[in-house]
Amino acid sequence: MKKSEAEKRIKELRELINYHNKQYYVYDNPVISDAEYDKLMRELEELERKFPELVTPDSPTQRVGGEPLPYFTQVVHRVPMMSLSNAFDEGELRDFHRRVTEVVGNDVEYVVELKIDGLAVSITYENGIYKTAATRGDGEVGEDVTQNVKTIKSVPLKLDFPPDKSPAILEVRGEVYLPKEDFRKLNEEREEQGLPLFANPRNAAAGSLRQLDPKVTAKRPLAVFIYGLGYAEGIEFETHYEALQFFKRIGLRVNPHIVLFDKFDDVVDYCLSWNEKRHELPYEIDGMVIKVNSLEQQRLLGSTAKSPRWAIAYKFPAEQKTTVIKDIIVRV
Numbered sequence: 135m136k137k138s139e140a141e142k143r144i145k146e147l148r149e150l151i152n153y154h155n156k157q158y159y160v161y162d163n164p165v166i167s168d169a170e171y172d173k174l175m176r177e178l179e180e181l182e183r184k185f186p187e188l189v190t191p192d193s194p195t196q197r198v199g200g201e202p203l204p205y206f207t208q209v210v211h212r213v214p215m216m217s218l219s220n221a222f223d224e225g226e227l228r229d230f231h232r233r234v235t236e237v238v239g240n241d242v243e244y245v246v247e248l249k250i251d252g253l254a255v256s257i258t259y260e261n262g263i264y265k266t267a268a269t270r271g272d273g274e275v276g277e278d279v280t281q282n283v284k285t286i287k288s289v290p291l292k293l294d295f296p297p298d299k300s301p302a303i304l305e306v307r308g309e310v311y312l313p314k315e316d317f318r319k320l321n322e323e324r325e326e327q328g329l330p331l332f333a334n335p336r337n338a339a340a341g342s343l344r345q346l347d348p349k350v351t352a353k354r355p356l357a358v359f360i361y362g363l364g365y366a367e368g369i370e371f372e373t374h375y376e377a378l379q380f381f382k383r384i385g386l387r388v389n390p391h392i393v394l395f396d397k398f399d400d401v402v403d404y405c406l407s408w409n410e411k412r413h414e415l416p417y418e419i420d421g422m423v424i425k426v427n428s429l430e431q432q433r434l435l436g437s438t439a440k441s442p443r444w445a446i447a448y449k450f451p452a453e454q455k456t457t458v459i460k461d462i463i464v465r466v
């Protein structure tokens with residue numbers, strides 16, 4: 135095959151593979167089989183092996199990064215990643231609503247999200263191409279985990295901007311997590327290898343993401359849900375919900391259970407309903423996050439030194455961790 139033909143086919147394959155990644159990870163609606171997908175990837179890998187000069191960093195084949203790092207470099211967040219204040223019961227939730235309405239009045243909408251129990255990361259795209267990723271750290275300074283986040287299949291390496299909205303810089307925040315079933319399997323393997331077990335999926339995700347060797351991270355089936363905007367150049371939103379819809383449209387994975395409410399009673403009911411429903415989810419959540427939808431109202435409400443006044447985490451009541459003692463059968 136001539137180089138010009140290879141160039142054309144490589145471009146075609148990358149667009150196809152990016153499309154199928156979006157269908158699978160963002161819309162949870164694959165339109166080809168895994169076998170057909172793997173075939174496309176193998177063809178692309180084969181062509182890039184024949185024409186290495188045609189490889190680009192955003193190619194779907196470039197997920198598993200380079201050599202292990204000696205240490206993580208530090209990254210200063212352009213927009214701090216704030217904390218969340220907590221509400222532990224319905225009364226405290228309603229106190230939050232009262233404080234909000236005292237400032238912005240009664241015409242307020244809320245976006246309610248599951249609080250994924252993982253670890254927060256910031257991901258920056260430049261002209262739609264995956265550039266850097268960092269852990270939250272202390273909110274001001276995090277660790278550069280660019281190579282490790284790049285191994286997460288639900289993190290797109292190239293965004294699908296519509297012609298009228300293509301920000302030069304788009305930094306988003308999300309929660310990286312390890313699904314329950316993958317956590318169970320990982321601990322099973324570690325037990326067989328005599329390695330210490332992870333206490334919970336959050337620790338397993340943190341341990342997997344903070345590996346100095348990206349090849350180790352690549353073996354851990356991490357996933358991400360994008361939940362917010364960080365720094366951006368060349369785009370503006372009126373509301374949080376609009377930003378989330380834009381994220382989905384351009385190929386970022388957003389949780390499917392996010393709902394927009396204009397009555398606080400419905401916010402409360404929705405939060406309480408998930409205390410039971412969460413056990414059916416394939417990932418752990420430790421509460422809900424309630425956010426004022428209007429960005430103008432968020433600005434009016436502002437933040438304390440640590441956390442925004444326009445958001446709150448509703449924490450589920452701590453579960454009684456009953457340790458199952460193996461059934462002791464006493465034969466008399």
Ligand SMILES: CC(C)(C)c1nc(N2CCN(c3ncccn3)CC2)c2cc(C(N)=O)c(N)nc2n1
Pocket residue numbers: 215216217218247248249250251252254270309361362423425442445
């Ligand atoms: C942008 C704001 C501040 C409102 C915000 N902050 C969050 N977090 C802050 C505290 N974080 C944190 N992490 C470690 C130590 C202290 N705070 C961890 C992320 C959110 C976390 C989730 C989630 N987990 O699903 C979510 N759907 N929305 C969030 N929204």
